[in-house]
Amino acid sequence: MEDDTKDLYLFINSPGGGVIGGVGIYDTMQFVQPHVQTICMELAASMGSFILVGGEITKCLAFPQA
Structure with a gap:
């Protein structure tokens, strides 16, 4: 069973x-x-x-070139 206390990460590069x-x-x-x-x-x-x-409200990030 997966550990549901660990965050999931979704990397986005989408037009x-x-x-x-x-x-x-x-x-x-x-x-x-x-x-x-x-x-x-x-x-x-x-x-x-x-x-x-x-995503989670305090956990939305972007790379510098994004």
């Missing part, structure tokens, strides 16, 4: 995408027990930005 798929990812991030840390590697446009801000 966007479909709404249905993006909302599905967002809903899953809200549903899982561990906190989801989101990290923008380079680009988070459109639905990518929605997913980026869907």
